[in-house]
Amino acid sequence: NKKRNPDFNQILYEKIKKNLIKIFQQVPKKDELIWIGDFKKDGSYPIHKSYKKSKWAISPGIGNSTTFEEELVKNGISVTMLDLEKYKPKNLLKAYPEFCEFIPKFISSENSEDTISLKELINEKNSNDGILQIDIEGSEWKLLRDTSIDVIKKASILIIELHNFHELILPSQAEDKIKVLEKILNNYTV
Numbered sequence: 454n455k456k457r458n459p460d461f462n463q464i465l466y467e468k469i470k471k472n473l474i475k476i477f478q479q480v481p482k483k484d485e486l487i488w489i490g491d492f493k494k495d496g497s498y499p500i501h502k503s504y505k506k507s508k509w510a511i512s513p514g515i516g517n518s519t520t521f522e523e524e525l526v527k528n529g530i531s532v533t534m535l536d537l538e539k540y541k542p543k544n545l546l547k548a549y550p551e552f553c554e555f556i557p558k559f560i561s562s563e564n565s566e567d568t569i570s571l572k573e574l575i576n577e578k579n580s581n582d583g584i585l586q587i588d589i590e591g592s593e594w595k596l597l598r599d600t601s602i603d604v605i606k607k608a609s610i611l612i613i614e615l616h617n618f619h620e621l622i623l624p625s626q627a628e629d630k631i632k633v634l635e636k637i638l639n640n641y642t643v
Contacts, residue, residue, distance in 0.1 A: 485501055486499045486501060487500060489520075490521035491520040495516065495518060496519070501610060510584035511584070511585050513589055515534045516540055522553075525584070534555045534556070535558055575604050581606075587612065590616055593613055593616065598636075
């Protein structure tokens with residue numbers, strides 16, 4: 454690809470290098486993070502130990518495993534879960550009805566018949582002491598790109614599982630993904 458567009462490649466390389474250095478300089482000490490969720494399945498995440506101070510959480514794309522969300526609920530954190538109706542966590546909703554909400558839609562930057570906007574969900578919360586956990590199998594890039602950082606920042610803790618990093622080598626994808634990374638890194642510490 455250097456023969457096709459060497460200037461783009463150099464700019465891309467410098468942006469990636471700058472962001473990776475920023476990420477690694479901010480990584481918290483090992484004793485500041487804990488893992489919650491089911492380690493045997495997808496659905497466990499590292500989170501800063503201060504998470505118990507949070508009032509609410511939004512967790513789209515829950516799938517079959519809700520052990521992460523259950524741990525939040527056990528600590529008095531109200532959780533809004535989103536996914537297809539077939540993933541509705543009936544046992545969790547029954548055990549903790551005052552702390553759980555399930556919306557059978559996908560999260561998006563806009564409302565539609567099948568989606569609900571992140572902005573609407575966050576604006577329903579009455580504090581900025583929240584957790585936004587995003588593991589939506591590649592759709593996180595568009596969601597983060599299209600949602601205002603002022604909306605996202607209403608969550609004090611942001612957990613994102615980023616997919617499709619291999620697309621950073623594609624000029625058609627790289628610039629967009631780097632802007633998303635910069636948007637997050639300019640407003641959150643890793």
